[in-house]
Amino acid sequence: MRFSEFGLTTLKEVPAEAEIVSHQLMLRAGLIRRLASGLFTWMPIGVRVLRKVEAIVREEMNRAGALELLMPAVHPAELWQETGRWDQYGPLLLRIFDRHQREFCFGPTHEEVITDIARRELRSYKQLPINYYQIQTKFRDEIRPRFGVMRSREFIMKDAYSFDVDQAGLDASYQKMHDAYTAIFTRLGLTFRVVWADSGEIGGSKSQEFHVIADSGEDAIAYSDEDDYASNIETAATSPAATTRPAASAALQKIPTPGVRSIDDLCKLLKIEAAQTIKTLIVHGDDGPVALVLRGDHELNAVKAQKLAGVASPLTMADGDTIRKATGSEAGSLGPLGSKLPVYYDHAVTAMANFSCGANEVEQHFTGVNFERDLPLPATVDLRNVIAGDPVPGGNGTLKIARGIEVGHIFQLGTKYSESMRATIHDQDGKERAMHMGCYGIGITRIVGAAIEQNHDANGIIWPEPLAPFDVVLVPINLQRSAIVQEAAEALYAEMQALGVDVLLDDRDVRPGVKFADAELIGIPHRVVLSERGLTGGELEYRHRRDAESRDMKRAAVLELLLK
């Protein structure tokens, strides 16, 4: 490609709308342009990157034996009503009417459609296992689209769906996808981790997420410093307190705490650490409000809490009126001592001694509270998010916390959809049974943003070579004024093209500085400068985007390097 014919416009200044670096660079390098909130046009250079990602994903999916198909983006409402998701999905589902006032939605995911295909196409166990996939546009009407293509409303996803006779078959299909995903993200040149995700309520089902590690990631990941354990922070388990509780040394006291409404306030007033306090949260339970008790510095984990028997799901915090009625006090002065509500204690709480908590009277707190003296020692449950330094659940070492961008998710669905949509096959004994399904997603568009988030510097993008829109950029100096440079540049350009190298020839009549700056901004991995000076000496000037300095090389050596 000749730069002069590529229609690429780069931006020197950062558009005000972009917050994170990948979004800024995608706009500046001309990969995307915004149409509306969460909607983006992929410009020619951006499409080149997208196609590279797609090609790798497609190759590995095919290698894993999956079959590509292409499903409609628009789905009839009836299909979603069959599984009940028409009502469950809520406003995330974009609903539309056709001219006959029939209701449709724009597909946010394709379980319903693929299960409909499967129940029509698949009759016999002999047709299984089978795995269908597509690379296709999804629409989710997100509450808050943000970070450019990281959380957009319309995006491109690779989604695959496996069908097996039984759980053992599903396990094998799932493992195949796990391995294919590992191969894909490795080939893409990204630093990633596979983490355990919310395993769901369906028996035997499991789920793992593939995260690109980046500080700007929306998800927190807990991982072991000694073994392979890694989990989304939402699902990393905490264990019952292992350490022995210190002896009760302080006397129980009730003290006035005027103006105290938070753990922070309490700590400031008493000059203590948050870890010496406990907080009591009132949430809705199955029969009226219930109390959740955590160490003051710990965070409630809503996913864990709403799974507890007796706690309403989804988790909802009680409002001020409910709290007053249930406790006779105000939020800010609550505690387990003397509470009449059902109380759930986090594991960590029973390792505490001489702690402070609310007294269930307005602006009154207890200090020096101890179990077995002031309170019976309760049973405990897992209520909180893990923190760095916690022991690895069922493994070795201690947990560290990193941030990640979720780019892939594999999930065992079991028979959830096959049962509700009656997608059955005949097994070896002639019996009809619901197929075991798995689903496997990769965010194609999100990968592009994640790759930039992980690979950039002050001058712009540094593409991992497999994703780069071009392998190499040729930068001729004085192309329009030097016959030597012109001849050499054209010849090298033609030869690289003939060799199948993706080459960008910067043939613009602009000053060299402009070409260098753009080459770095758009992140082409290899740069070859052709100048009259160098050519006379029989040398080209080569520099990798990650290198600090360029070096002189013979033409043949450059070509050899590009062909690996």
Added chain:
RNA sequence: CGGGGCAUGGCGCAGCCUGGUAGCGCAUCUGCUUUGGGAGCAGAGGGUCGGGUGUUCGAAUCACCCUGCCCCGACCA
């Protein structure tokens, strides 16, 4: 959904408080010079100041309504 902010030429912004008919930088176009790190000079084009209503002799500027976009939050206890 709650809170905050923003909306002025393609992009980044000033002007608004204190009302008087719109300006700067980048980009674009023309000419000359320049050509190894985002050139210089001279000139040119391009804006119903997001939309509506109102106040006023007069509104980018003041008031009200609407729309769009961005950010934060949705665990105070």
